[in-house]
Amino acid sequence: MRTLGEQKDTNATYGRTITELAAENPQIVAVEADLMKASGSAPFKEKFPERMFNVGIAEQDALSFSAGLAAMGKIPFVTGFACFVAQRACDQAQNSIAYNDFNVKVIGTYAGLTSEKNGGTHISIDDLAIYRNMPRFQVFDPGDANEFEAILRYAASCEGPVYIRSNKGKFPTFTSEGRTFQPGKAVLLNEGKEIGLITTGITTIEGIQASEELEKEGISLRHIHMPSIKPIDMDAIVETAKKTKLIVTVENHTIYGGLGSAVAEVLCENYPARLVRLGLQDHFGETAQLHYMMHKYGIDKDAIVSKIREIVAEL
Amino acid sequence: MSEKGSLARQLYNEEGENMLEKKAGELRRKTFETIYHAGGGHYGGSLSAIEIMTVLYYDAMKLRPQEPEWEERDRFILCKGHAGPPLYVILADQGFISSDRLEELDKNGGSLPKHVDRLKVQGIDYSSGPLGQGLSVACGMASAAKLDKKDLYVYALMGDGELDEGQVWEAAMTASHYQLDHLIAIVDRNRNQIDGSTETVMALEPLEEKWKAFGWNVQAVDGHDTKALKSAIETAKAAKGKPNVIIANTIKGKGISFMENQYTWHSGQITQEQFQQGLKDLEGRCKG
Ligand SMILES: Cc1ncc(C[n+]2csc(CCOP(=O)(O)OP(=O)(O)O)c2C)c(N)n1
Numbered sequence: 001m002r003t004l005g006e007q008k009d010t011n012a013t014y015g016r017t018i019t020e021l022a023a024e025n026p027q028i029v030a031v032e033a034d035l036m037k038a039s040g041s042a043p044f045k046e047k048f049p050e051r052m053f054n055v056g057i058a059e060q061d062a063l064s065f066s067a068g069l070a071a072m073g074k075i076p077f078v079t080g081f082a083c084f085v086a087q088r089a090c091d092q093a094q095n096s097i098a099y100n101d102f103n104v105k106v107i108g109t110y111a112g113l114t115s116e117k118n119g120g121t122h123i124s125i126d127d128l129a130i131y132r133n134m135p136r137f138q139v140f141d142p143g144d145a146n147e148f149e150a151i152l153r154y155a156a157s158c159e160g161p162v163y164i165r166s167n168k169g170k171f172p173t174f175t176s177e178g179r180t181f182q183p184g185k186a187v188l189l190n191e192g193k194e195i196g197l198i199t200t201g202i203t204t205i206e207g208i209q210a211s212e213e214l215e216k217e218g219i220s221l222r223h224i225h226m227p228s229i230k231p232i233d234m235d236a237i238v239e240t241a242k243k244t245k246l247i248v249t250v251e252n253h254t255i256y257g258g259l260g261s262a263v264a265e266v267l268c269e270n271y272p273a274r275l276v277r278l279g280l281q282d283h284f285g286e287t288a289q290l291h292y293m294m295h296k297y298g299i300d301k302d303a304i305v306s307k308i309r310e311i312v313a314e315l
Numbered sequence: 316m317s318e319k320g321s322l323a324r325q326l327y328n329e330e331g332e333n334m335l336e337k338k339a340g341e342l343r344r345k346t347f348e349t350i351y352h353a354g355g356g357h358y359g360g361s362l363s364a365i366e367i368m369t370v371l372y373y374d375a376m377k378l379r380p381q382e383p384e385w386e387e388r389d390r391f392i393l394c395k396g397h398a399g400p401p402l403y404v405i406l407a408d409q410g411f412i413s414s415d416r417l418e419e420l421d422k423n424g425g426s427l428p429k430h431v432d433r434l435k436v437q438g439i440d441y442s443s444g445p446l447g448q449g450l451s452v453a454c455g456m457a458s459a460a461k462l463d464k465k466d467l468y469v470y471a472l473m474g475d476g477e478l479d480e481g482q483v484w485e486a487a488m489t490a491s492h493y494q495l496d497h498l499i500a501i502v503d504r505n506r507n508q509i510d511g512s513t514e515t516v517m518a519l520e521p522l523e524e525k526w527k528a529f530g531w532n533v534q535a536v537d538g539h540d541t542k543a544l545k546s547a548i549e550t551a552k553a554a555k556g557k558p559n560v561i562i563a564n565t566i567k568g569k570g571i572s573f574m575e576n577q578y579t580w581h582s583g584q585i586t587q588e589q590f591q592q593g594l595k596d597l598e599g600r601c602k603g
Binding site: 032035036055056058084118119120121122286292 | 428430510516
């Protein structure tokens with residue numbers, strides 16, 4: 001079983017990592033839309049002011065501008081609140097970037113409920129769904145700051161469009177520092193037998209705590225962390241279905257179109273099995289703190305524990 | 316029934332403009348306290364917009380606080396939706412919502428989210444937050460009113476950083492194309508956004524010329540001078556055939572010494588000492 005380690009801040013990780021990457025690769029450039037404060041890219045600006053472009057509050061412009069940079073051989077890392085780089089700039093992502101197959105890395109900051117008090121208009125409930133449905137985009141929701149760094153490094157090294165969630169705040173780490181990220185590979189965190197638990201992003205921390213608590217009650221979970229929403233690790237999903245009685249997915253996102261949907265698709269086509277999806281159930285977020293909402297919407301440790309107890313009682 | 320803000324008549328009487336200014340002082344203090352008690356928030360752009368909202372709600376706009384859904388009322392769109400707190404303070408002062416609710420600002424499970432929400436708050440015509448969309452909505456409202464021959468005005472308050480969004484300029488074309496002379500846009504020209512001053516992040520100047528080129532009547536005023544704002548709105552109402560924009564030159568964080576003109580105070584949290592300092596600053600201004 002994985003344990004939770006030191007707390008690390010997402011923004012600090014972003015600033016440090018892209019600055020290091022830019023030092024190694026002169027083609028890397030940064031594009032911002034008046035939210036450097038939210039991405040944490042200030043160190044990059046300090047070190048490479050001429051390679052930082054801030055287009056103002058203009059997310060659509062930011063993404064198409066990045067496409068132009070990429071067309072000339074640059075590797076842009078463009079950021080914006082996840083809601084705006086996914087929803088507002090959706091067409092620009094799809095056509096300027098994906099359709100043209102440009103090497104742009106889009107970072108959606110304050111992803112999902114981590115937008116907290118910015119409230120319903122700013123909580124990206126569907127950014128994973130939007131990007132998952134765009135041909136050519138790879139889509140990642142990192143579980144902790146170490147993994148976020150590994151994904152950024154991978155994104156800098158691979159060709160083609162990538163969407164990465166940046167989850168605002170400080171969270172405990174559970175992956176090791178310096179690990180190489182493998183797209184399309186799930187991470188097995190606990191090898192229990194009864195119930196399969198598949199989590200992504202910040203819900204994995206909740207899942208780790210939930211499986212610890214349930215283990216004490218004699219309910220063993222096969223817990224898989226799935227930072228790679230696309231490509232998705234089909235083998236890990238099917239194997240989990242084979243080894244357990246039922247699968248529960250948890251995501252900081254609507255249950256439509258994200259992790260839960262992706263798992264459902266894999267199961268239906270390959271190994272039909274029972275599935276319960278935890279996430280936002282067709283409603284918007286609200287102005288509140290992260291843990292308040294995670295609890296209310298049923299994606300925190302307590303919600304996972306009680307849902308699984310309920311399921312086990314019915315099995 | 317009053318058709319202006321509930322306090323408008325009284326304010327409008329003997330003391331005239333001074334009363335608007337006095338009201339703005341009260342609202343600024345209440346806004347500062349409300350954001351502080353919420354645990355922080357968008358101080359900068361809330362405090363810059365106080366006089367603008369005061370003149371709208373206590374003088375210019377035709378409203379019935381007791382009948383908030385009155386069809387003939389003027390409409391107000393807070394395009395820069397993060398400046399909800401001063402608007403809530405006004406709505407509470409005018410009786411659209413109860414004052415107790417101000418304590419719920421940004422609280423878990425609360426009914427007053429910083430980004431204004433029409434489904435939760437009586438008196439809000441449009442839920443906003445994502446910048447750049449409000450002016451288009453205002454154009455739609457003004458067009459519908461025109462179609463129905465309603466004699467009402469639509470006011471849209473935008474941030475200057477917000478003007479970076481391309482959609483604003485799409486709406487700017489629509490407004491002049493359809494000659495929406497009952498549309499009055501106000502730009503809170505506090506010259507700062509999140510990552511810096513507007514001119515360093517994305518230069519807006521020459522701003523008046525841009526609006527003129529898009530076919531608008533343009534006035535530029537001191538956005539903390541209630542008298543100037545009031546007369547600019549009157550001028551805008553008298554003009555026919557074109558949409559109107561008032562560029563209100565303001566100070567971000569107005570009234571709080573350590574916040575004024577500091578883009579870093581776009582949003583944030585303050586200590587208790589800073590809160591006391593702020594109150595002192597506001598006190599001084601009232602006396603002065
Ligand atoms: C589409 C969109 N992008 C980004 C944001 C995040 N954001 C909130 S306020 C703000 C700066 C606004 O600056 P300005 O319009 O000048 O407002 P003011 O200074 O009056 O507060 C930004 C970028 C947003 N709300 N909407």
